Amino acid sequence: MKKPATPTVEPEGKGSETRERILTAAEDLLRRHGLAKTTVVDVARALEMSHANVYRHFASKTELQDAVAQRWLHRIMEPLRAIVAEDGSAAERLERWVMTLAAQKRAKVLNDPELFAAYHAVAQAARAVVEAHIDELLDNVAAIIRDGVERGEFKVADPRAAATAVLNATSRFHHPYHVKESGGRDTSDEIRDVFKLVLAGLRSGTL
Amino acid sequence: MKKPATPTVEPEGKGSETRERILTAAEDLLRRHGLAKTTVVDVARALEMSHANVYRHFASKTELQDAVAQRWLHRIMEPLRAIVAEDGSAAERLERWVMTLAAQKRAKVLNDPELFAAYHAVAQAARAVVEAHIDELLDNVAAIIRDGVERGEFKVADPRAAATAVLNATSRFHHPYHVKESGGRDTSDEIRDVFKLVLAGLRSGTL
Numbered sequence: 001m002k003k004p005a006t007p008t009v010e011p012e013g014k015g016s017e018t019r020e021r022i023l024t025a026a027e028d029l030l031r032r033h034g035l036a037k038t039t040v041v042d043v044a045r046a047l048e049m050s051h052a053n054v055y056r057h058f059a060s061k062t063e064l065q066d067a068v069a070q071r072w073l074h075r076i077m078e079p080l081r082a083i084v085a086e087d088g089s090a091a092e093r094l095e096r097w098v099m100t101l102a103a104q105k106r107a108k109v110l111n112d113p114e115l116f117a118a119y120h121a122v123a124q125a126a127r128a129v130v131e132a133h134i135d136e137l138l139d140n141v142a143a144i145i146r147d148g149v150e151r152g153e154f155k156v157a158d159p160r161a162a163a164t165a166v167l168n169a170t171s172r173f174h175h176p177y178h179v180k181e182s183g184g185r186d187t188s189d190e191i192r193d194v195f196k197l198v199l200a201g202l203r204s205g206t207l
Numbered sequence: 208m209k210k211p212a213t214p215t216v217e218p219e220g221k222g223s224e225t226r227e228r229i230l231t232a233a234e235d236l237l238r239r240h241g242l243a244k245t246t247v248v249d250v251a252r253a254l255e256m257s258h259a260n261v262y263r264h265f266a267s268k269t270e271l272q273d274a275v276a277q278r279w280l281h282r283i284m285e286p287l288r289a290i291v292a293e294d295g296s297a298a299e300r301l302e303r304w305v306m307t308l309a310a311q312k313r314a315k316v317l318n319d320p321e322l323f324a325a326y327h328a329v330a331q332a333a334r335a336v337v338e339a340h341i342d343e344l345l346d347n348v349a350a351i352i353r354d355g356v357e358r359g360e361f362k363v364a365d366p367r368a369a370a371t372a373v374l375n376a377t378s379r380f381h382h383p384y385h386v387k388e389s390g391g392r393d394t395s396d397e398i399r400d401v402f403k404l405v406l407a408g409l410r411s412g413t414l
Contacts, residue, residue, distance in 0.1 A: 165400040169376040177384050193372040193414060200411035201404025 019057050019067075021047060026068050030118040040064060066129050069122040073133045076104045077140075084140045090148030091202075094166070095195050097144060101137070102173040102191055110184040120176045138163045145202065155205035162207045169198050226264050226274075228254060233275050237325040247271060273336050276329040280340045283311045284347075291347045297355030298409075301373070302402050304351060308344070309380040309398055316391040327383045345370045352409065362412035369414045376405050 025046045029038045040061050044051035058064040083097045108116040124130075141163035148154035156162045172178050173191045201207065232253045236245045247268050251258035265271040290304045315323040331337075348370035355361035363369045379385050380398045408414065 161400055162404075164397065165404055168379045168397055169401045169404060171379045171385075172375045172382075175379075175385075178378075178382075190371065190375055193368055194376045196413040197372055197376060197405050197408025199408075200413050201407040204407035204411070206403040206407045207400060 015057070018053075022049075022054055022057055022064070023068055023071055026064055027072075027115070030068065030122075031112070031115040034114070035065070035118050035121045062125070065122045065125065069119060069129045070132075072119050072122075073129070076101075076108075077133075077136060079104070080137075080140055084143050090144050090151055090153050091199055094141070094144045094148070094202075095192075095199070097140065098166075098170050098173070098195060099188065099191060102170075102179075102187065105174050105176065105179045106184050106186075109179050116176075116180070120180060134167075137167055141166050148202065154202040156202055156207055157205075158207060162202060165201075165207060166198055169194055222264070225260075229256075229261055229264055229271070230275055230278055233271055234279075234322070237275065237329075238319070238322040241321070242272070242325050242328045269332070272329045272332065276326060276336045277339075279326050279329075280336070283308075283315075284340075284343060286311070287344075287347055291350050297351050297358055297360050298406055301348070301351045301355070301409075302399075302406070304347065305373075305377050305380075305402060306395065306398060309377075309386075309394065312381050312383065312386045313391050313393070316386050323383075323387070327387060341374075344374055348373050355409065361409040363409055363414055364412075365414060369409060372408075372414060373405055376401060 022043060026038065026043050029042055029046060033042075040054050040058070041051050043064070044054045047054075054064075058067060079100050080097055083093050083100065086093055108119070138160065142159045145154060145156055145159040145162050145166075149156055149159065170191065172194075173187050229250060233245065233250045236249055236253060240249075247261050247265070248258050250271070251261045254261075261271075265274060286307050287304055290300050290307065293300055315326070345367065349366040352361060352363055352366040352369050352373075356363055356366065377398065379401075380394050
C-alpha cells in the first residue's frame with residue numbers, strides 16, 4: 001500500500017503487518033531509552049527501514065506514540081472485555097472486572113517499570129487516546145450494571161452515571177498515578193472494602 | 208530561649224512568635240520562588256535575621272519545609288474538625304465533611320496555584336507529615352461513622368476500616384494529584400453520586 005495508514009482503521013495484509021512491526025520496535029525502544037530519547041529515526045534504524053517508510057504509516061512522532069499507547073491499552077482491555085461478555089452474576093462480574101483492571105495495572109508496574117513509566121508519559125500526552133480508553137471503561141461497567149438491573153440484582157435508574165461513580169470510587173486502585181505511587185503494593189483488601197460499599201449502593205436504588 | 212525548638216511542641220511566648228514569623232516568611236518565599244529556589248538563608252534575609260537564629264528553630268531546610276506543610280494542613284483541617292465536633296445527622300455531616308475537604312483542596316488550586324504547587328512538592332517530600340495528615344482524616348471519618356452507628360443511622364462493625372474505604376472511594380476528589388490534574392474543575396455532582404453509593408454501603412452493614 002502506498003497511502004498513509006490511518007491510526008484507527010487498518011486494512012489487513014502487508015501494510016498492517018509493517019504497522020505492527022513499527023509499533024513493536026517503538027515499544028522496545030521506549031522500554032530501553034524512554035519517551036524523550038526515542039525518535040522516529042531510531043525506530044526506522046532499528047527496523048533497517050527508511051524513516052520515510054515509517055512516516056508512511058505514522059505521520060508524526062505524536063501519531064506513533066498515540067498508536068503505541070492505544071495498542072497497550074487494547075491489550076489491558078482484553079480480559080476486561082471477556083468479563084463483560086460473560087453470563088452470570090453481575091455483582092460477581094463487576095467485582096472481578098474491578099479487581100482485574102487493578103491487577104493489570106499493578107502487573108505493569110511490577111514486571112516492567114520502565115515501560116510503564118514510558119506508557120504513563122505517552123498516556124498523559126495522548127489525551128484523545130486516554131479519553132477513548134476511559135469511554136471504553138465506562139461502557140464496560142455500564143453494560144455489567146445494565147445486566148445486573150435485568151437480572152434483578154441491581155436497582156439503578158441511570159447506568160451510565162452509576163458507571164462513572166463506580167470508576168471514580170475505585171480510581172484510587174487503577175489510576176496510573178496511584179498505581180505508580182504505591183509501587184505495585186497489593187491493595188486487594190482495600191479494593192474489596194470499597195467494592196462492598198459500591199455494591200450496596202448499586203442494590204439500594206440510590207442512583 | 209537559647210535551646211533549639213522542637214518542631215511539634217512549642218512553648219508559648221517569644222520563641223513561638225519567632226517560629227510563626229519564620230513560617231510565614233518561608234510560605235511567602237515558597238509562593239514567589241518555589242521550593243527548589245527557597246533556602247534557609249533567603250528566609251533569614253527576608254526577616255533581617257541571622258540564619259543561625261532560623262536554625263535555632265528549624266534544624267534543617269527539611270524541618271522547615273515539614274513545619275510549613277504541617278501548618279498548611281492544619282489550616283485545611285479547621286473546618287473539617289468543626290464538622291466532626293457538631294451534633295446532628297451523621298450522614299449529612301459525613302457528606303458535608305467530604306464536600307468541604309474537596310472544596311478546600313480545590314480552593315487552593317484556584318486561588319493560589321503557585322503556592323499549591325509548592326505545597327504539593329513539600330507534601331510529597333514530607334512523608335511523615337502526610338502520614339499524620341491522613342491519620343487525622345481517618346480519625347475524623349471514623350468518629351462521624353461511630354456517631355452514625357450510635358444514632359442508629361449506620362450499620363458498621365469496623366469504623367476504622369469503613370473510614371479507610373470512604374477516603375479511598377472519594378480520593379479522586381481530594382487527592383492533590385487529581386485536584387491539580389482537574390485544574391480546579393467543580394466535581395460536586397460526581398462527588399455526590401459516589402457519596403450516594405458510600406452512604407448506602409454504610410447503612411447496609413456490609414463493613
